Amino acid sequence: MTNKLSEVLNYFKLVLLIGRSLVSLRHLFKNRYVLFNNGQIWNDSPTCGNNYVTNVIVKNKKIKLTRVQKISVSNGNSDEWDVSTLTALLLFIGRPKTLSTSEIQQLDQEDKLLEQLRDIRNKVTHSPKKSVDDVQFNQLWTDLAAILIAFGDVNTELEKQKDDSVFESPKQPVNEENMKDALRLNSLGTQAHKDGKYSEAVTFFTKATILPDVSNHDRATFYSNMAASRLALHEQQKASFIKFESLDAKDERYLALQDAKQARNLWPTWWKVHFRVGKVRAALDEHKKAINSLERAFALDHTKNEIQEALDESRIILSRQSPPKYLDSTEFTKAIPEILNELQRKFGTDPEMVRKYHSLIEKIDSSRADVLKGHKYALGDIDVKQDYEQAAKYFAKAVDQGNAEGMYNLARLTDYGLGVKKDHNLALKLLEQAAAQPPQNPICEQFPNVGVAESEHALGVRYFEGIAVRKDLSVAFYWYQRATDHGSAMAANNLGSMYLDGLAVDRDLEKAEELFVLGARRGDPLAMMTLAELLLSKNNFQMAKIWYDRACESGNVVAQEKRDQFAEQIEKRQQLINESSGDELKAVYLLEYLIGLFQAKHAPSVLSDHSYIKDYKMLSEHANRGSITAKQLCDAVGHFTHALNILLSFERLTEGQEDIFVHELAQCYRIENIVAQIPCQLHKRVSEVIDRVLYRCTKESNSVASQLDEDVRVCYVTLHINSYELIDEFLPLCKQKYPKSIYFFLTSGAVNGFLRRPEVGLYNINNGLEIEPDNCELLYHKAVLLRHLGRDIHEAITAYQKFLSVAPKDHRKVPEVYYEMAICYMLGYTPDLAIDRMMKLYMEGKQAEKLQLPCFLPYKSENIAYLKPMLDMEFIQNIRSVPDNNRKQHLTDPHRVEIIKKHREWEGKALQEKHISGYTVHSFTRKPRVKQQTAKSLIGLNPITLREIDPRKDQVYNGYVLSVTIIEKTYSWIPSIHLVIEDENFDCERMLVYGFPKKQGEYLISELYTIGSKMHIINPYLRIGANDMKPTIRVDEFSSIVMQNESERILNMCRYCCEANASKTCSRCQQAQYCSKECQIMDWKLYKHKLICQTK
Template sequence: MANISNEVRNYFKLDLLISRSCLTLRNLFLTRYSLFNNGQIWIDSAVHGNNYLTNVISKNKKINLMPPQKKTVGNGDTNEWDVSTLTAILLFSDRPQTLNTNEIQKLDQEDLLLEQLRLLRNKLAHNSSKSIGDIEFNQLWNDLSTILVAFGDIDTELDKLKDDSVFESPEQTINEENKNEALRLNSLGTQAHKDGKYSEAIKFFIQATVLSSVSNHDRATFFSNMAASRVSLYKQHLYTVDNCEDGDITKELDRAEKDAKQARKLWVTWWKAHYRVGQVYAILDYHDKAINSFERALALDSTRIEIQKALDESRIIVHRNSRQEYLDPRANWKTIPENLNELKEKFGLDPEMVRQNRSLLELIDPSAADVMKGHQFALGDIDVIQDYEQAAKYFAKAANAGNAEGMYNLARLFDNGLGVKKDHNVAREWLEKAATQPPEHPIIKGMPNICVAESEHALGVRYFEGISVRKDLSLAAYWYERATNHGSAMAANNLGVMYLDGLAVDKNLEKAEELHELAAKRGNAVAMMTLAQMRLSKNDFEMARIWYDRACESGNIVAERDRDNFIKTLEAHQKSSPDMLKAMKTATNYVLSFQSKVSPSVASEHLYLKDYEMLCGYAKRGSITAKNLCRALEHHILALNILLFCETLTEEQENIFVHELSQCYRIEQIVGQIPSHMHKKVSNIIERVLSRCKQESNFIVSQLDEDVRVCYATLNFNSYGLIEQFLELCKKKYPKSVYFFLTSGAVHGFRRQSDAGLYNINNGLEIEPDNYELLYHKA
């Protein structure tokens, strides 16, 4: 750990804390499985796993698991299910109609914690640098540990994971004889692997791993080496007619995955263990998981070139698979006759005329002739056999003559390893050279310089994804903007997304919409779909349908697949209350225009305003949680709209604002998110209303006085010293208000004053014996 930065240590400590939650979530799954299945007990077995996968997971569209997660579910061993798998199953499994009110309330409260845990886990998983500063670390640690303690974990045990000693190999009694024998076997296995005798190597490594009293770090090495041999054995048999001894060579990959994970478990800060897990995931085509493992490995040792290369490969594959922009015809490797026929079908262009025009261009610009020959060899043409090596030679000749199209296409060959040795760094260098060429053709004035915009867009993708470069969203935005200005539809779409999400640019919904409309008009189907959603959010139903139909007409597979769901959503919007839709749209757009949010409860990145209509749907189907969230959101919307439409509030407007906000907090605090820039304004309003109530009398009871105290206590919840005394006064003045006893109990709980917390909870239960929140906190 000596050479590992404090920020990287922070990340791995939080990762250990997340991993610890698996046991809690597993027990929760077993409990719910029995509850949902008339007392039936889950048995870890392939029979149970396959039945559950077939009869529950496959039939529930809300449970969205990736292929590797489905595989572990099918195996039936819940000990192998990760946090993402368990939270998805727990949150989205259908509940039986036979549950009583207490059971439903208990599940609802657990689901709120699960949702918070899922968001925190995702935030950690999507941290590509695998490093976290101390301030953010402490906040995330507090949030995570609070959730785990609420589920019954012990806070003192969690605190032990904060110490750097968790990364050190535990004190072990080493048997020198066994150690030496294990090292000898490992040496024999390593030599057998070098000789290509992978089955023999695996046998040596197995013998090494079973010897007792050998250090964890040594055993991690043996498991890592064994995983490498299993992968090589798989590759060796993959292209031969020979069969593996057990008749199923694919099982070697499953074994390799388990071995690599065991190495990682034994030595959590060893780069090669994470790298080995990533290698197995990449071969299994689980590139999202591979990226996460490679990023961890790189964080632990940034000098390893092999890690960066593997990371680049997986990031490229994920980008190609997930970005619908690759459905653009220009990204496909079609033969020249196929491309010409497509131009004829779409635009009525005569293929022979197109060839003649190209020939004229070659006369004007000799390097264009080399580009054309490059295309003929790269794609195949009449009387030309595809030959990537020859294509690379012609593209290189054109590139060296300053031709941007030659540079761009040569870069594509280097990226794909076609006709040249794959090298993403060399590809990037050629893209950079192409991007520095003038956007206008150097000879034919008024004609765009082909592939300059494409190169600029490709550089934006590289910096956005971190392919052969360090991730830099600011540089991605820079290149996307240049490419957009030079005519790229894909870049306009991607830049629009960055403005929509506020990634490295100030969030600007109007700018995002302009860019998406520009991309859509240039023919980008993804932008058309996004634009349809934007028009829908503005209740412009006609244009929403038009843009979505255009996306379908363009042949976009995703648009065609999801059309029915889009139409259902559109029709649901049309049936909703116009006033509530208008208020919701205004509040949502306003909050979305600011990145940071302040929530009075556990920090959450999720914006519940966007989910209002979906929650209404669940509420209509009987979900108590969804119904409560909808009610709370409606009060929250009314409160926000008072602030949005009134620059200066009258006393009456301030009183109404306080009442609506307090109703939101009473029903469900988590949805009452206040944009950070508005927090001071809200605090000032609450303090003014509280001051007016106090001036009347500290002894006069009123609804407004109780409401403003609810707001004050909620917004200042994290200031324990300030709020504790305030709540004592509130309880005396409003002895029948459960909210003050609940909040007071929670404050004492966070301060680890269990006796005082229990006293307040019990007092609250005397008022409302069936209040589930009180019962939950008591437990």
């Protein structure tokens, strides 16, 4: 605890040192003002400030000031400006052209120092953990001191700031009479605040602050209380319908901020002053800054619930304001009549029919009736006035009946504090309860259970952002994946972003693009814009423009604001391609490719679909043949299996069982932590067990080391490895209590690496190597950190070679080490010296892959992406060429999988109807919104593909023809023929055919509309389903289908990959044909062939 306090104090010492620069920065600003304005002097007056804002800041687009900063500048008093404001003004104000060479050189030198100061300030200020270890502290202090001395500060004075005494209230004369009077005024102000007389409270507190000879800590208390009263006064004015057109210097929130900052200056280590600044920032809608101040408060006192509640609130609001979005985009803004009219306009849905349908549902399902009434009160309806309290009551009634939609909507109201008390923890429980419900509607299984996917997505956001839960990217990924599987558009987008940035999963650009397409098709405006930008980077200009336009039409405000800019980017890239030679384009694409690699955000990949438990037999065989790696994995699997069995065998664990569970899990982590793939549904329970054991150990033996205490700490740091700041705070005491445990030094090295602090990481790794010099994991991390430091590439290469000398040949990092050594040569040597060595190491890495255990194949390496442009000429040739359509890439596309599975579910029921007496599939359709017409011939029609058809717009594409192949047939033709079609890009969609002669139904499905048949659809109609709101190619005019020649048909088409001449047949149904055993397995697993596989 003492160590932790020391690191927190280190942080605040740096903050104070940065604050000390204000005097120099103000002096520098005033000198430059004189220099740039023909000798005029900045006199700190409002006139000076207003003129400066009007004539300089407003006209300079480079200067980005917040509303609060602009007001402080317009006031003119430079004493009110913070470091951020001053550095922005100094760095971005334009210079006059009349400056001499020496003046320009001096300004350039000053600007370099300002940039360094700004970067250090941002690094320190925005560090979420608000604590700094001694190694990093000394480095930052040295860098800051050098800057301040260059600006005229004195080194001996700076050294005094290092002592803890800087946080003590300075010795100052205190007038006892003034002190008594100040405390009396403070007491009167506090009572007036309690009585709701906030203006009076401000008056009392003001009088207390101006009394001389009062201690700094007491004066800080008065300023803090005054800030609280000003905020309350602002809320009172709002409640009295006083309009606030814009923020100005008389606004109570602005005045409250000045008071809170004064309190902070007087007592920088009191949690409440930072809490107060955070609350004011939140009231000003500056939630990023609010979170920063609240995290400072939390670092000073972890026990205050009000800090955590304020943090949760600001994080929720911030995540609503910026992607990833919180909950959903349909806030409580539109009344029900408005929503129904919008549905009618877009999809032709009759509002009266919807109301009749709701009335029918109310008679069938009482919980759904309560949900509908809840929506009426939450949104307002023709005969119902908006009333959140009544809405909450009806949603709560639905919750009592197990209704997921009721749970989700009550969670939303609880999060907002609408109609019920705001409670983020209760909202969390409601979301978890909703997410535990079945994904399909319990009464109508063909429809989703509304509220389930929405809650899963909301839980993903909470774990991604750390709202009312500990931030955990692996759990966020789990919930996003579940929500995506159950139909959420926003979850698909957020999941795509995690794959794009390599957060908690291996970076996978193809998977990311698939998910962006899925999210965009489902209607998420943010996914549409992200997809457009991705397509632009791949030079697919046509589809980039189409998706960007769709994003704008769907209400994406950011896309709308940047529409002209995006069009310019398309034009510039087209011009670049047209005007550049082939070699020039390759160079440009290669540069963009490498920039993309370096811009990726990486977090440890803690998720894996691989089960090492299932590999136990294979691992045992390799272990028996002498594989040390396999033996270690077997041992780890044994411990993990034991731990998992304990957890699954008992609903509640005794303390003794918890201790055994923790020991077995810790042993697994020590041996090989990748083995412990804890199912996400068990993650919460595992975390609770570890927290309970850790609490017991801490409470019972705070200063006594024990095996159980060490074990539970190993489990805690590994389980929360993605929460870098949290673990970095937790590890010092672990290393102090268990100085011989290399696991804590190894983890500390890895975490500091991800925190971009390689020096600190290397220090910890070297400490571990003193204990165990030949430890493979420590040696590997040492080499990686040396490479990242970049000071001595030869030293990094030597460290890699040391690893290779002690590691087993089948160690999973051996190929990676060869690739990383090649990168060392690429970074540290000239190309003529490096290329041969790089090629040799690259080939050695490829050879080492062949020695890997089967569970590590195919081998994955992020570093190969950096080497290929240097070593693989074919890769360079194809780095940005427009790829040929690749059917294989589309086979696992999430939309394709969903379409085929849903089709087979439907057709499986149709088969049951045929084979089971009395079994009937009920189906109905609604009249389409628009009428499709056919053309006399194909001549003059423009070709169109599925990706060019907007999947969210109910529309007939007159004058176009869609050419497709049938890849899934139907077994029924009442009331329509259900097919799945694929176009030339291997995109697929479901298709419904109406309007055919009923007598021909059986002939059409058995002879004409068969698998492999090709057709043209004239004037295709993209219909949005009236019930499921999903897109379908609908044909109402039967003559608009023109079948292609039988010779064009794909004969014996494989049911999985859709290639011709499949030679194998399903032995059970004798109908499905396959190219290979692999295709049959994939069709069974991925597309669920079992649903339609019937014995003849």
